[in-house]
Amino acid sequence: MLTLIKNGEVYTPEYIGKKDVLLVGKQIGFIEDKIDVPANFVEMQVIDANGRIIVPGFIDAHVHIIGGGGEGGFKTRTPEIQLTDATLAGITTLVGVIGTDGTTRTMPDLLAKARALEEEGISCFVQTGSYQVPVKTLMDKIEDDLILVDKIIGVGEIAIADHRSSQPTVAELAKLASQARNGGLLSGKAGIVNIHVGDSLDHVLVIEEVVRTTEIPITQFYPTHMNRNPHLFEAGIQFAKKGGYIDFTTSTIQKFLDEGEVKASTAIRKALDEGVDIRNITLTSDGQASLPEFDGNGNISGLSMGTCMSLYESVVDAIIDDGVSIEDSIRVVTENPANILQLTNKGRVETERDADILILKKETFEIDTVIAMGQIMVSEGKAMVKGTFEK
Secondary structure (H helix, E strand, C coil): CEEEEEEEEEECCCEEEEEEEEEECCEEEEEECCCCCCCCCCCEEEEECCCEEEEECEEEEEECCCCCECCCCHHHECCCCCHHHHHCCCEEEEEECCCCCCCCCCHHHHHHHHHHHHHHCCEEEEEECCCCCCCCCCCCCHHHHHHHCCCEEEEEEEEECCCCCCCCCHHHHHHHHHHHHHHHHHHCCCCEEEEEECCCCCCCHHHHHHHHHCCCCHHHEEEECCCCCHHHHHHHHHHHHCCCCEEEECCCCHHHHHCCCCCHHHHHHHHHHCCCCHHHEEEECCECCEEEEECCCCCEEEEEECCCHHHHHHHHHHHHCCCCCHHHHHHCCCHHHHHHCCCCCCCCCCCCCECCEEEEECCCCCEEEEEECCEEEEECCEECCCCCCCC
């Protein structure tokens, strides 16, 4: 199938002007100033993107695709993600994680859901493990999972600085990271260790101690929730200045913001103002995760759920409210996570990359069209393809 997108202004994420983009099957075939439809040629679908901008499909690198939560008992387990939860938010690639509950949420379940989402039309990868150390892998060890299972690209989310963490020591985290690194090297994957960072004043000290005392590079770690409070945010700025990656979570509630959480879009602006390299910053939604509130004794006092739509909303807020350039606002959810996770066919509007495309209205940045692996998933803001059990 050939799809020609005409007259759109292209951000690769760098702005390259008005171009025509020809999708050939599941790949981007050509990007030219003008591509005409030849007479008496094979069938070609044409999308007029005049007054629109063309950007890479979003990558949401931290999503609880099989649900999460449970901190308030079994009834507080959040539901699995549905296809349109992602596509209507402009997301064409997901990375699934388990989180707090490594007992009733399992690696076979996570892997099966990832394959189901791919059958429905979008790309999906997973991390092996959950909050707990030692890591509960799919097979015997971390290296086996990374080397032998195509969809497993790293480890996580491992919890630190949190009362729900298994409190991994420096030695335990170093061993885990070395296994992830070796598994990644032997399989051509990033082998990243995705780290959940909690509210504790320990921040990312255990990661920094691993980096200080071993040969493991700081870039082997990918800490998230780095905007959850002002002191963690400041620690994250220093971590990024040392060359580390920092990920800001977009799902939130007003109560968290009132208590000092740094809004994700504002966190980008502040980090850039502090001199952090844009390539070290990403946004993820923490979609389908529970957003629990705890009292002073650690007892749950409230519960909400994260959404993938918050990723898109934060990108728009970064552009409109926080004055971040379109290029940088797009980069943190496209090229940056693709590079960090070594998803080499993702993250850019570029020939021979996967045909994951998002078309936005130029003035309002509303989602018009979402194309995943060459298939139109959303058109004029409406889902054209729905999940198997979606109405």
